[in-house]
Amino acid sequence: MYDLLSGLSVIEASSFVASPSAGLYCAQMGAEVIRVDQIGGGPDFRRWPVTGNNDSLYWENLNRAKKSVALDLARPEGRELLQALVRATGQVITNFPAKGFMAHDVLAQGRPDLVTVRVMGWADGSPALDYMVNNAVGYPMMTGAGPEPVNHVLPAWDLLSGAYAAFALLAAMRRRVETGAGSEVRVPLSDVAIGTVANLGGIAEVLYERENRPRLGNAVYGLFGRDFVTADGVRTMIVVVTPRQWANLVEALGLTQAIAAVEAERGVSFAKDDGLRFTHRDALFPLFDQAVGARKHADLAAALDAGGVVHSAYRTMLDAANDRTLVADNPIFGTAENPSGFSYPAAGAFATVPQLERQAPCPAPRNGQHSEEVLADRLSLPAGEIARFIDAGIVGVA
Template structure:
């Protein structure tokens, strides 16, 4: 964590992945992010999987370094209190529907320069989630073994909810842009960020939309091969699977040398009449013959030998790991400054926690902060942001409008 945004406070009213991620990235750069949930927990509070103590590991990691306020958001008084809090702070990230009690108009009525960032489903108001927008964008029907029959092959969903995380990152950026605009003009902003637009817009920005329209059809499935370049998974003599990629002349020449294929490549060039050092196009067009050569070479060496040879030539490669193996890999985690000492997690489970993904040379980051207990900061926030006295807060607690920390929940 860095304290680059320590003069910024944001109210977050979120659930699931995209919207909490936007708040998380702001918090990792030092912003005070105040997550407000219904007093029994939001829709994602008990998201799978839960520890034996009943704590969601998903919720715990998406809400690190945030503060937590718990209100009765099913009551009019609790909702009014949230609108007051959001307008007092001046910035709000949410994925509640626009036609809800937390509309931009409701917050703006109390503060003219209000900034709200609202993560939506589709631009026309339809509901969506990562895996449904991914289905709409076409990627699952490009994924899978290349020998599958296009007419009958099933879609292959990606495991990582990538659109959610991209939306969260874009949301944090959009919030910074709106804040910059307000600092110059004094004007607030209502920012709407549809998850579906992130998916279909990324497809367009990547050139895929133009490509399929230009060719008048879809890409073929390529298995684990890289589209338009040289790269694929291979298996060593001792059965280790690894991925290689060669996009630059240096990467290509290093890979050929590491695999000991100088003569084989020269022979294939003579046969095909091309120079594979000329770029991605000849390597991609003749990928089947090249893959066969590289796999034949891999069949003759154990992975330890191949790894040493590829490292010596500064090749771009990596061994496939399971997620459990990755979590226990010293190079990826234990010796990586991205991770800091395990904070006091509400779950009571000690495991690696991330700092900010970005690092600033010469400036030491703070250690990772824990996620809050639900309602842990209700009293603090209502006092500091709304000026409520301890007596007034006590009455709200007694009335069930405000809830305090659930640290001792059973």
């Protein structure tokens, strides 16, 4: 947690991953993020993984450092309160539909400088999940050995869209400072996905080649990189990105003469050309399979570390959670009083600002925990009126 965005208040009306992660990143940098949900929790409130008491560890971590307001959004009064909070605050992150009571032109009535950032599925407004978008841009057909597609378990497009939405919010707010004008910024997962494919050269590649890239298993496209198994059965990934790393890897494995023989036979030099190492992987990989397979992992790791060669053994997520460097001794982690009651390392801001003191991660709120506080502060509602809303089931409290 840092105070870089202190003084900024954002309403977040959202669920699942992309939109809540945008609010999370703002909150971790010090913004007051007020998440508005249905009383009892939105559609992601019990999403797995959950504890034995059915508390969502997913929800608990995507909503750290936020405030929670619970409203009955199925009733006109609840929707009007959400609209009023948006107008009073001036900026909102949401993945609600572009039409309806959360439409930008509806929300901007009486608040023309409103900034709305809307995370969407498809650009036409129809719904989509990360996994559908990923299928549409072709990545599952590039991974694995084939011919079956291989889905990725990481919701990459959700996370990229969330980060882009947080950036878009600040960009639109800066424009408002310069011009006084509000705006709606739409961030479709599908556009983030296909735009990223294009930024990485993928669109240009397949149109130039007039065919799809062949599946490579665990080999890295365009570089020397792949998984190898050591003598004691440790599978480890080795990737070379610089001429120095290549030279040090070849020396560490005692392959100088064998590599020279391949170069002489094929009339090439691997010293400074990533592409040639990739093109001739059919000759190189067997040599490295044999050399790595003759070394124990500890000895190999020490030799590669000494040469500055990038490598990493494959591990489980439980292994990573118990890694002191990654978690226990990592300053991005801290402890918090979690609503679930389960104590574990909680992540704060991923970035580190050496000039500022890092604050401890904050807990997620309970559903409706800040309803009374926010309605009083933001809408100046008297206590009696708030109490009537609560008694009528329009406002929920923790």
